[in-house]
Amino acid sequence: MTNPLRIFVADDHEVVRRGVCSLLAAHPGWVVCGEAADGREAVEKTRQLKPDVIVLDIGMPNLNGLEAARQILRHEASHRILILTITDSEQVVQEVLKAGAKGYLLKSDAAKDLVxxxxxxxxxxxxFNSRVGQIILEGFLGGNAPAPKESAPSPSLTAREREIVQLLAEGKSSKEVAVALNLSVKTAETHRSNIMRKLDLHSVSALVLYAIRNNIVHVPAPYAENASLVPAKVA
Known part of the structure; x- marks a missing residue:
């Protein structure tokens, strides 16, 4: 007997996550082996569950989908990751490809294309949908074109620093950052000071703006953007 395809789903919106799981579980031979509501939980659970395919939303709290993908693939490069998002901006597509994801799907297309x-x-x-495919092709053909002035996220930040930027931009205190990352408060405060100095930022609002511009945190989308993923009836 063929083993079922084991799929892991991570999205911070419970209704959307349940809709995705319902679509996938209805397919013969597929099982949803686990779920997560944020990127950090996804990283931890996928290491334990070892799914065949991982579906990640980008705009999750605590650890965004891009950073979660990087950490998951750093631990196990053979994982196959599908990014689920509301945007097909060139900047985000480039970051998804750099992270190592194998698929990119807009939430608006999920009902017809997820399976x-x-x-x-x-x-x-x-x-990749046609729009993303076009971006990839243009990037390949224009490989010698000058790089944009601003890239995301800044290459000067380490993975740990990007995690801290996200947590701070989400409004967490140094103490809360320390608890989330299992650090001492002093170490968290040192990281915060180093990040602000490295990025030449002088206020929390400037840090939030940096995080949004560099796709470290994402502005929540209107509920309508996720309408195609909402189950017709929630038990």
């Missing part, structure tokens, strides 16, 4: 996307990743293929 196809997961099937592609299950067969060790990639999945």
């Amino acid at each position: 196809t996307a997961v099937e592609a990743l299950a067969q060790h293929r990639t999945f």
